[in-house]
Amino acid sequence: MSFSVFERSRNRGHPVNLFLFEYGSTPNARIGITNAEQPILHDGVQYIPHPMDRDTIKASGNLDKAALTVRTERDSPVAELFRVYPPSQPVRLTIFQGHLNDPDRQFLVAWTGRVLSVKWEKSEALLNCEPIATSLRRPGLRRRYGPVCPHVLYGPICRANKEAATISTTMRQAANGVRLVSIMYTPNEAMINRLRNGTFEWTVAETGSLESRVILAIKVENNIATLTLSGIVRNLPQGHPVNLVLGCNHQLGDCENVHNNVPNFGGMPWIPTKNPYGKYSPYQ
Numbered sequence: 001m002s003f004s005v006f007e008r009s010r011n012r013g014h015p016v017n018l019f020l021f022e023y024g025s026t027p028n029a030r031i032g033i034t035n036a037e038q039p040i041l042h043d044g045v046q047y048i049p050h051p052m053d054r055d056t057i058k059a060s061g062n063l064d065k066a067a068l069t070v071r072t073e074r075d076s077p078v079a080e081l082f083r084v085y086p087p088s089q090p091v092r093l094t095i096f097q098g099h100l101n102d103p104d105r106q107f108l109v110a111w112t113g114r115v116l117s118v119k120w121e122k123s124e125a126l127l128n129c130e131p132i133a134t135s136l137r138r139p140g141l142r143r144r145y146g147p148v149c150p151h152v153l154y155g156p157i158c159r160a161n162k163e164a165a166t167i168s169t170t171m172r173q174a175a176n177g178v179r180l181v182s183i184m185y186t187p188n189e190a191m192i193n194r195l196r197n198g199t200f201e202w203t204v205a206e207t208g209s210l211e212s213r214v215i216l217a218i219k220v221e222n223n224i225a226t227l228t229l230s231g232i233v234r235n236l237p238q239g240h241p242v243n244l245v246l247g248c249n250h251q252l253g254d255c256e257n258v259h260n261n262v263p264n265f266g267g268m269p270w271i272p273t274k275n276p277y278g279k280y281s282p283y284q
Contacts, residue, residue: 002104016040017054018047018096018107019070021078021115023087024209031077036100042107050076054095057111068111070127079125082118084177085231088211091115093129149250149267157266160259165246172224175236179229183242186223194258198247200229202236215247 016036023029034040034047041047052072070093072079081087092114098107113131143150151158172182187195201212213229236242248254252269256262
């Protein structure tokens with residue numbers, strides 16, 4: 001209960017904030033920053049001193065006013081995550097509040113949410129953050145009557161076998177800051193069509209987090225495959241292992257011939273294409 005003692009005191013408290021940014025499931029895919037003048041170890045995470053400030057946390061009960069802006073230097077390691085291309089995983093933010101002179105080092109959660117975007121203004125980077133509570137105002141996806149399958153590919157409802165649809169290969173050439181990558185793989189014409197709109201995935205060596213890009217196009221020349229991706233890749237050395245995951249056009253044909261997943265197909269491919277209330281009867 002030491003936190004409340006220092007929090008209520010007018011002259012004994014020395015408030016500090018701990019900012020924990022997580023953009024993956026591995027321990028290395030996290031950044032700990034504190035606005036204190038010395039490093040702080042809390043719950044196994046080392047928080048490094050760095051200039052960072054936040055808006056006043058509002059608890060008015062109105063979700064529309066619950067957004068939070070965090071200000072830091074433009075070369076902050078968190079801002080660098082968004083500089084060229086945002087991370088594939090959501091960047092979660094948890095703000096702890098405590099007192100530096102608290103002998104128990106009790107830090108309580110003051111705010112939690114995620115970083116939506118980063119805006120650079122002169123020497124500062126402004127992190128636009130959204131609290132977890134705002135997810136309650138998002139409408140859920142509605143199931144519509146149509147021939148196309150609405151399920152997320154490899155999701156919990158689709159349940160297609162992602163491992164069976166994954167091709168493991170390596171980088172033929174190093175790639176950094178580009179959307180064109182060259183890989184050690186020569187697909188045939190049928191496989192090229194299946195890989196379009198699929199995903200190109202790799203594991204970042206420094207953090208162990210998974211990054212992915214959509215495969216927009218494939219060009220095969222002299223037995224070398226060159227992929228055009230939806231976003232740039234960074235720090236992919238030659239020989240780095242990568243995965244190619246087959247896509248899906250959400251039609252019954254791909255569900256049957258590519259993924260062998262017809263029992264989980266969510267579309268209605270046999271919808272009548274003629275209107276029974278039209279000028280002519282489709283049954284004549």
